[in-house]
Amino acid sequence: MLGLKLTTDPRWANIAEGNLSEILTDHAWCEQKAATNAISLIANNSEYPDLVKALTEVAMEELQHFQMVTQLIWERGYTLGRERKDDYVGQLMKFCKKDGSRNASFIERLLFSAMIEARSCERFKLLSTNIKDPQLAKFYYDLMVSEAGHYTLFLNFARKYTVDIDVDKRWQQWLEFESVLIQSYGKKEHIHG
Ligand SMILES: [Fe+2]
Ligand SMILES: [Fe+2]
Numbered sequence: 468m469l470g471l472k473l474t475t476d477p478r479w480a481n482i483a484e485g486n487l488s489e490i491l492t493d494h495a496w497c498e499q500k501a502a503t504n505a506i507s508l509i510a511n512n513s514e515y516p517d518l519v520k521a522l523t524e525v526a527m528e529e530l531q532h533f534q535m536v537t538q539l540i541w542e543r544g545y546t547l548g549r550e551r552k553d554d555y556v557g558q559l560m561k562f563c564k565k566d567g568s569r570n571a572s573f574i575e576r577l578l579f580s581a582m583i584e585a586r587s588c589e590r591f592k593l594l595s596t597n598i599k600d601p602q603l604a605k606f607y608y609d610l611m612v613s614e615a616g617h618y619t620l621f622l623n624f625a626r627k628y629t630v631d632i633d634v635d636k637r638w639q640q641w642l643e644f645e646s647v648l649i650q651s652y653g654k655k656e657h658i659h660g
Contacts, residue, residue, distance in 0.1 A: 469585040469618055470638070472646035479590075479653045480597035486656040487603075488540070492548040493657040495536040497587065500553070501617075502529035504580055512573055518624055525617055532610060539606065555652055555659035556583060562644050570630040577625040578634070578641050583659075584618035586645065590658055 483490040505526035509519050540547050559582055563575045588611050595607035625634045652660055 469588060469615065470642055471585055471589055472642050473649050475590060475593055475649070476653050477593060477597055480593045482654065483594060483656045484598050484600075487543070487600075488545040489548075489656045490658070491536055491540045491543075491545060493551045493553075493660070495533055495540065495547060496550040497553070497658045498529050498533035498536055499550075500556070501583070502526045502533065505529060508576060508580070511576075515624075515628065518628070521620055521624070525620065528613060528617075532613070535606070539603075551657060553657070553659055555586075555648065558648050559583065559645070562641070567632075568630070570628070571632055574625050574629050574632045574634065574637070577621045577628075578638060581618050581621035581625070581638075582641050582645055584614050584621060586649065587658060588614040588618060 502525075505522045509522045509526070512518055537547055559579055563579050564571065565575075567575070591607045591611035591614060595604050595611055598604045598607065622634075622638065625632075625638075654660065
């Protein structure tokens, strides 16, 4: 799915379902961080009108997702907890090449974003097919579709705006790295936990 080399053990969905208040809080902040990431990509790459337009849409969608998750939290009588540290995303950030040109950093940031969308999408799919609660199953199905669209968008912009990076080759390196990284996760009630 989405080129990912390793799928999450479905038992992770049971861990998540066993602590809905925790997974929903973590999820809400993932959406906020996705919105923030889209906004910083806009701020740093304002010379590309199609990218600015598309990422404005993405930022709004991610914030809408944040709103949907927080509504669910409050409807169910849970509390929106403090932001959770996302160790998985921190490790992906470390994998980003930081010593290249401005264009190289831009492409790397797009691939970083595509990677998070791909794994989030896979996790949402797992939740949508494993969670017994029908409202949440539908909720995660809809989000899975939306995040799959974001994944494609980030990857396509990387292909479009690269100057001298072989995007498909570099993307394969991202997928390889992620397939090793993800083996340390899948045990916690966090979206990337
Ligand atoms: Fe989202
Ligand atoms: Fe997204």
